[in-house]
Amino acid sequence: MDGNGRWAKKRxxxxxxxxxxxVKTIKNIVRAASSLxxxxxxxxxxxxxxxxxxQSEIKILFxxxxxxxxxxxxDLSSLGVKLRILGDLSKxxxxxxxxxxxxxxxxxxxxxxxxxxxxxxxxxxxxxxxFKEMSKHGIKKPTExxxxxxxxxxxxxxxxxxxxxxxxxxISNFLLWQIAYSEIYVTGKLWPDFTxxxxxxxxxxxxxxxxxxxxx
Ligand code: IPE
Ligand code: MG
Numbered sequence: 001m002d003g004n005g006r007w008a009k010k011r012x013x014x015x016x017x018x019x020x021x022x023v024k025t026i027k028n029i030v031r032a033a034s035s036l037x038x039x040x041x042x043x044x045x046x047x048x049x050x051x052x053x054x055q056s057e058i059k060i061l062f063x064x065x066x067x068x069x070x071x072x073x074x075d076l077s078s079l080g081v082k083l084r085i086l087g088d089l090s091k092x093x094x095x096x097x098x099x100x101x102x103x104x105x106x107x108x109x110x111x112x113x114x115x116x117x118x119x120x121x122x123x124x125x126x127x128x129x130x131f132k133e134m135s136k137h138g139i140k141k142p143t144e145x146x147x148x149x150x151x152x153x154x155x156x157x158x159x160x161x162x163x164x165x166x167x168x169x170x171i172s173n174f175l176l177w178q179i180a181y182s183e184i185y186v187t188g189k190l191w192p193d194f195t196x197x198x199x200x201x202x203x204x205x206x207x208x209x210x211x212x213x214x215x216x
């Protein structure tokens with residue numbers, strides 16, 4: 001979800017306005033994904049690198065996240081959304097952790113869209129975490145399946161499509177293991193401007209791709 005800051009800058013508004021507008025996009029896209037029958041949607045909300053931002057912006061992001069979960073939980077749950085957090089939550093303020101943990105529990109039996117929110121997430125950190133866990137479990141001969149089962153996305157299939165907004169051609173430490181064969185779609189749209197229609201365009205673009213997974 002990239003481009004919140006630029007969205008605000010274009011309007012001569014403080015960055016916080018871009019983040020607020022970005023939350024509206026989250027609501028729309030989660031609903032759209034759910035109604036389109038998408039099985040898993042992962043939103044990259046806060047990376048391990050985002051701690052480098054000014055404390056004031058980090059505070060705004062946390063507070064928006066808490067508000068989003070608190071306000072939307074009922075609606076999301078009634079859509080059948082099941083929430084999972086990818087990342088290390090231990091560094092987050094307790095208020096955020098409690099809200100997130102509550103939402104996770106409340107939605108744990110839901111069978112609709114699996115909504116992953118990547119928070120304090122970095123793919124390299126995820127892999128190191130997985131390797132440490134594997135070592136704790138005495139695993140000496142890891143296979144692809146075993147490694148996958150120790151990632152935050154355990155049990156979910158790898159993403160078919162990776163959408164990057166705001167025109168950046170970078171992966172930015174996102175799901176490095178899981179996106180080995182994902183189709184990448186870059187749109188110039190800033191995240192706050194991204195709509196259900198844009199999601200549908202990305203999906204129809206994806207449907208035109210020929211996927212060979214290394215074969216012929
Ligand atoms: C993405 O928008 C939002 C988060 C990282 C939470 P940015 O804040 O990165 O927006 P730009 O890149 O400055 O436009
Ligand atoms: Mg950015």
